[in-house]
Amino acid sequence: MTSAAQASRVLPRVIERADGDADLFGLLERDRAEIRRRLADDGAVLLRGFAVGGVDGFDRVVRTVSGASPLAYAERSSPRSTIKGRVYTSTDYPADEEIFLHNENSYQSVWPRTLYFYCIEPPAAQGATPLADVREVYRRIDPSVREEFERRRWMVVRNFHEDFGTYWCDAFGTADRDAVTAYCRERDIEIEWRGADGLRTRAVRDAVHVHPVSGERVWFNHATFFHITTRDPDVAEGLLEAFGEDELPSNTYYGDGGRIPDDVVAHLRDCYRAASVRYDWRRDDVLVVDNMLAAHGREPFSGRRKIAVAMAEPSA
Structure with missing residues (x-):
């Protein structure tokens, strides 16, 4: 291009x-x-x-x-x-909260x-719906950061708590555990039933994709959106106090399970914001x-x- x-x-x-x-x-x-x-x-x-x-x-x-x-x-x-x-x-979400830039369902x-x-x-x-060209986001990301994600991919870990956030029955549209297990198996989602009715899922996805029409490389993932540091600082602190890192409703890692450094996620947020426009x-x-x-x-x-x-x- x-x-x-x-x-x-x-x-x-x-x-x-x-x-x-x-x-x-x-x-x-x-x-x-x-x-x-x-x-x-x-x-x-x-x-x-x-x-x-x-x-x-x-x-x-x-x-x-x-x-x-x-x-x-x-x-x-x-x-x-x-x-x-x-x-x-x-x-x-409440009107006073920002929803950070993301591509719909890129974790699926x-x-x-x-x-x-x-x-x-x-x-x-x-109340605008800001947009960011993810071809431009890709170009702005430090090449060493891009290479790390392309090599290791990224992982989203979700913990479904009955009394907090989106419960698994609502997330998957069924209360049938066997149906959820089959759904996840078909879509490369690792699941772990926990306790009486808790659920943890892990999914490893590519961070960079090739657009099927233009052939351009695009930064297409939820690695930044779901990372705990992208939350409002007060909200993030409260979630960590309530659940600890292992039980957070959602968080992201490299695809091999390694932690993504906070400064790397901050750099990614900066790239999204620099590429964003509003109306x-x-x-x-x-x-x-x-x-x-x-x-x-x-x-x-x-x-x-x-x-x-x-x-x-x-x-x-």
């Missing part, structure tokens, strides 16, 4: 309603190929100024652009509520290739994201902010 081509990218690429062109679905059907091209080049497309038609219209956007129905939210790591069908709320063996966000109610202040939500905005090109997050906010989310196009 030439520097000129990189410089021509815009994140997100805005497609705004033009005078006399209010028909969103006519535009999507007519220009679908161009929108897909922009998505694969820029990493995200923002559709702005159109009448979407509520959640039903949003679901239709997903089906029109992806050519398939939305995916179910499986192997959950954060609380969401179902709005309708396979359209969900964005992560139900199969992930959604395309994400959709729909602004039902914009926040009163802040303010407007009512009826629809954001379409190539999940392997752009990480997303959430700013703290005030007001009633309501963003719907859908996922499509499994990676395998």
Whole structure:
């Protein structure tokens, strides 16, 4: 990829309603190929100024652009509520908390290739969904750090506690231990049933992937997001006091189980932030994201902010 081509990218690429062109679905059907091209080049497309038609219209956007129905939210790591069908709320975290940049479900063996966000109610202040081009994140990371992760991969360890965080029944959508065991076996997740009804899982994944369309190398993982030091310092201290490192609800390591130095994770956070861009939500905005090109997050906010989310196009 030439520097000129990189410089021509815009994140997100805005497609705004033009005078006399209010028909969103006519535009999507007519220009679908161009929108897909922009998505694969820029990493995200923002559709702005159109009448979407509520959640039903949003679901239709997903089906029109992806050519398939939305995916179910499986192997959950954060609380969401179902709005309708396979359209969900964005992560139900308190408004004063930041959600750090990440690629959706990159800790899984199969992930959604395309994400959709729909602004039902914009926040009163802040509340943006910042984006970061993970090709740029990859380029900013110190080569020695990249090489270490490419060689050793990364591991996420999750401990499911009945009285804290996402419980395993909710994460896997079933209370059947045998079904969970089979699910994990099929997806290269090591499991350990603990005590009466506790569960620990370990999954080792690649930190760097090759984008299936462009062939570019992308920094695609949850190694930074799930690491304890990425939490708010007060929250991290409280979790460590309550659980100790071995029982944390989630934490990350190198793929061989070695600890990732705190300064390395700080460097990764700096790379994400340096590559990130933001914009303010407007009512009826629809954001379409190539999940392997752009990480997303959430700013703290005030007001009633309501963003719907859908996922499509499994990676395998």
